[in-house]
Amino acid sequence: MHRLLPLPLLLLASQVLAFEEFWPVPPVSTTEAxxxxxxxxxxxxxxxxxxxxxxxxxxxxxxxxxxxxxxxxxxxxxxxxxxxxxxxxxxxxxxxxxxxxxxxxxxxxxxxxxxxxxxxxxxxxxxxxxxxxxxxxxxxxxxxxxxxxxxxxxxxxxxxxxxxxxxxxxxxxxxxxxxxxxxxxxxxxxxxxxxxxxxxxxxxxxxxxxxxxxxxxxxxxxxxxxxxxxxxxxxxxERxxxxxxxxxxxxxxxxxxxxxxxxxxxxxxxxxxxxxxxxxREWPAAAPLSDWPTFGGNAARSGVAQSFGDLSQVEWRRPLVEAPTRVAQSQVLINLNERFARPVAMAPKQLFVYPLFAGSAVTIEQQGEWLALDPQTGKLLYGETDEPLAGEQADQPIARVENRNNPVQRPLGQAQLQLRVQAGGRGGVIIQNGPAQQRIIIQGRAVNGPVVLGNAIRGFQSTYLQPVPPAAISGSLLYHVTSEDSRTGAPQYRLEATDLSAEGKLRLQIEAGEGREFSGPPVVTEEHIYLPLRDASAGGRIAMACYARTTGRPLWHSEVASITADGADQSDVLVAGEGMLYLSTDAGVIVAVRASDGRVMWARTYKRWNSIKPNDLSQVTSRQHGTAMFAPGALVCMPSDSPSLFALDPVSGRTLWVNDQAWSVDQLLGVAAGRLIASGRELWMIDPATGQTEFQWPDSPAAGVTGSGRGCLAGDEVFWPTERSIHVFSAATGQQTRNPIALDNLGGVGGANLIPCGDGLLVATKKELILLGDKPPVAPKTPPAEPKLSQSLPPTDIYD
Known part of the structure; x- marks a missing residue:
């Protein structure tokens, strides 16, 4: 007589109603370059x-x-x-x-x-x-x-x-x-x-x-x-x-x-x-940026803005069309006894807009259309007239927010995960999402209903940011990538240059070509326009192209890698510095191209994360789009498919350092006070020469503070958005230099993108675009009263 072996634990249902509290694992991507x-x-x-x-x-x-x-x-x-x-x-x-x-x-x-x-x-x-x-x-x-x-x-x-x-x-x-x-x-x-x-x-x-x-x-x-x-x-x-x-x-x-x-x-x-x-050591710092015309502030993606004064005033605010939610591609693997695994889809996430600013205009993309705003008032520079909301005094400080019941501190409840275990069974539930194995042991007798998991596992909220805006401002021209469906139904991509000083008049248009897609923002110099391309007509290739700025004439086209894609949304961000162009493919390859002729100078692959194996608890991130940053002495790389943050020699491509601790970094902000500033779930300050972590905040998950959105550097200060507030730190000391700015006083919580705008700070929440500064709000102009006709005036019909 054969004895039946005990049945293993079975995963019968996984309901994810509030799963945004987990820090998600990226999707198992089939994209490979x-x-x-x-x-x-x-x-x-x-x-x-x-x-x-x-x-x-x-x-x-x-x-x-x-x-x-x-x-x-x-x-x-x-x-x-x-x-x-x-x-x-x-x-x-x-x-x-x-x-x-x-x-x-x-x-x-x-x-x-x-x-x-x-x-x-x-x-x-x-x-x-x-x-x-x-x-x-x-x-x-x-x-x-x-x-x-x-x-x-x-x-x-x-x-x-x-x-x-x-x-x-x-x-x-x-x-x-x-x-x-x-x-x-x-x-x-x-x-x-x-x-x-x-x-x-x-x-x-x-x-x-x-x-x-x-x-x-x-x-x-x-x-x-x-x-x-x-x-x-x-x-x-380089200081x-x-x-x-x-x-x-x-x-x-x-x-x-x-x-x-x-x-x-x-x-x-x-x-x-x-x-x-x-x-x-006594030399003055390099001149800061007064404009923010492209992603990261400049083509090196390492912009540092001029210092801000008092930001207690809301100078203007205008409502935004909320970016549509989308179901995240990420999954979490739930493992039982290291034998059974089932992927659990994450809940939909919200997108933030990423405005640009240059001199006379703030630009944002809304429902596929680029709007130009007056940076002084927030009103449209051209197009339909509108009235932005009036400004008011920003409420500071926000210490009270820190004492509220933070959602991420709630225990994980039965609505989030349901298990059915055999009588007397014992199993482990592994959430594959962190720097170390996080495990809960379920024990009990005849558990036939939902198992309530306590707070032994702490989750983290993650917000999906808007993909990098495919645009850059140079002079008065906005260069932006657009597409329209052709007669065959396939999108036709092109780059347009519209004049912000002439009511958006089209000045230049460059077609990507049949089967080609401009896949990221342009890099615009005095003489040239550089663009990344995805070329399906060549069997799946990633390329870079150079065009004459004044005429749009193609000057060179350089294929840098072949790629197999899974159809996922992709944004390729070119990084430029000292006559070179760099591209991280987010698919295992990084390349360097000489800007003068398109020659590939070096290429290298790197270790990619792999979440296919059920028991692989590698340090993985929630990066939606990876990028790189050209910094003094190093090309800092943060591919979305890598478990690490690492730096390469910009000229040779040799690996300078690898930081495996900063697996949660999803934004590279720049270098200030001799420190590389990066952010993600936490704020990081790293030695750009050695990769050693010098500062990390918060240093404990118990703080209940989670980064949400892209921050910025201004002077020697770091502005870092979290789910509920904007924290400001000294890049030199890591100490907070200002009272946090409450996001719930600026149109809600959830995070924001922060963009320097002259003397002020643009805060792009999911509902509003707000300019903070120290100027009183601009009062709307009151039209003059209609003049009343005197009884002595003749009838108006004699003037007809």
Whole structure:
């Protein structure tokens, strides 16, 4: 007789009536991007060249490598499993690793052309000629001279990231054994430790190339001290003073007596830079932004606005058409005994609008139409006339709000989850949504009804933000992406430039083309317009395109990745900085493209979260749309499909740091007071050079405070919206600098997007757009009374 085994716990029903209290797991996305790597023919040719190198057939190897570099220059080659470089760059890296015999043969073939380009570049101050030396003849005798010249030109122009990138390619002595620059690598080490000092000195002296993915010139004769001095100067210019101090310490280890001509006289490099570093700490901060013309304030997505004064006045407010709710794509996996799992859909969430501001207009998108508002009154600049609501005094402080019963502090009730368990059963319910496994053990006898879960699991509310607005203002023109259905029913995408100073007159129109979609906001410069594209006609590709600003003429089109999509709403956010464009695909790939010609400079993949496995409790986030931010010394990346926050070197694409603690970050706000400011469920302040968390608030879930919306930086203050209020912090100290501003006094709770608007702050709740400032509200103009006709006037018909 066989004995029946006890039945496992069964999940019979999962009702989610108030499930917004959970911090959701992102959907299991089928979207995947892949780098457009080289063909098998190129790989075979490289293998043949490797055979020639092993045999010492240097002449044949050089000829074959130069031919391959010329024919497949811009194709992407996998350097490691997750790092790709153009074939031309990769061939330069290979030649730089050759022994002296092979290097000598290569230079016999390449030096004449390289030297000619270099001399022209110096004579005419032609950076393109110098860049051609680096691109085409990296390991030539002129390669290091060209790198140094390009670094000096970039530093003079204030392009600090670009200068650092060239300097780090000059010598392996600038890199730690793990491949990181000394300014980053020493962030967690103590140079007072003799073992650390000896290790640093050994690497600086030997100049051994640290990793297979490092592009480093093989044998420069430029002194290490001069290179480190320039790196320290780059960090000083960026106001990254701790990083500069670390680089200065390496300089002093390498050669404390090194001298150079500074300010027309010979001086000790270490002493001169020490004095410069001390003086720089008193330098005024960079000029803040007065406008907020695109997402993040600028194309680097790292804008810092001018400081605000008193924000106690509501200067004007206007009602908004509420963004429609939508069912979230996210799911939570409920697991029983680690054997049975069932996804539970999240409740619908609300969207917030993201207004833009530039000089004479505030723009918002409402029901597919862009409205232009007077920033002084909130009234329409053109179109139908309307009257915004009158302003009033904002009620501060709001300490009383903190004492209210917060919804997230309620126990999870039977309406949220129902289980039926066998008599005497014991099982675990795992909510896959946090930095650590969160488990409730259900015990009982013959539980035949709903199981009431206590407050052992605390949930978090999440609000779905409006996708990044596909628009940017430049001058008086609003550049915005729009679409309309064609006769075939497929949307036809285009970019329109409408004149805000001429009642929205259309000035420019650029068609995406059949099967193409402009998938994010444009980056607009004085001469060019850059746009991300999704191209279904090419079998599923992500691309970037450049157009002439005045005519809309296409200048280049660069495909950066192939992609398989699941149809989910997607917003691609280009990030621009110092002649480069960066795109995080939210599908496993990040790419960097040179803005001048569309050449892909590097591409890399990263670790993606995976919520398919029932027992995978990886740290995952609720990011709707990932993005990146161009910061001093780092490209900070926050893809929606990554469990981490990480930074890459903007020039090389090397990983600088990874912060696994900040898994809940869903907004990168910028850098203020030397700190990277990010937000999500909490507010984060992070060292942008090392990735170390320096401040996190609140530090306990028991605080009942949850971020909801996108904040902003103004001066050295951080404005961070939560579900019920706007909190203001000092970026330098992390202390609150103002009384919180109650959102329930500004049209309701739930969160908001915050946009700097001149001297005021735009608060976009789900119902209203409100301008806070210190000016009294604008009183509506009273029309003059109708004049009364005198009895002595003749009849009016004589004037007809």
């Amino acid at each position: 892949r780098v457009l790597a080289v063909t098998s023919n190129v790989e075979r040719e490289l293998a043949q060249i490797d055979t020639l190198v092993e045999a010492g057939a240097w002449g044949e190897a050089v000829d074959a490598l130069l031919r391959l570099s010329d024919e497949s220059a811009d194709e992407m080659l996998a350097i490691t499993d997750n790092y790709y470089l153009p074939v031309q760059t990769a061939t330069g890296m290979r030649i730089a690793r050759w022994p002296a015999a092979g290097l000598a043969v290569y230079r016999q073939r390449a030096d004449a052309a390289a030297r000619s380009l270099y001399e022209r570049g110096i004579r005419e101050r032609d950076s393109q000629a110098l860049a051609a030396v680096v691109d085409e003849y990296f390991a030539s005798s002129a390669g290091d001279d060209a790198l140094l010249a390009l670094a000096d030109m970039a530093l003079e122009a204030g392009r600090t990231n670009e200068a650092r990138g060239y300097l780090l390619q000059l010598s392996a002595a600038t890199l730690a054994p793990n491949g990181l620059p000394w300014g980053v690598a020493l962030g967690e080490l103590d140079l007072e430790d003799n073992k650390v000092r000896d290790a640093v000195l050994a690497q600086v002296t030997s100049a051994k190339v640290p990793t297979d993915s490092s592009l480093v010139y093989p044998d420069t004769d430029i002194p290490v001290a001069e290179i480190m001095a320039r790196l320290a100067m780059v960090s000083i210019r 990254a003073f701790d990083r500069a101090a670390r680089e200065l310490a390496v300089l002093q280890l390498a050669d404390p007596t090194a001298e150079a001509t500074i300010g027309g006289r010979q001086a000790n490099l270490a002493e001169a830079l020490t004095a410069t570093l001390q003086a720089a």
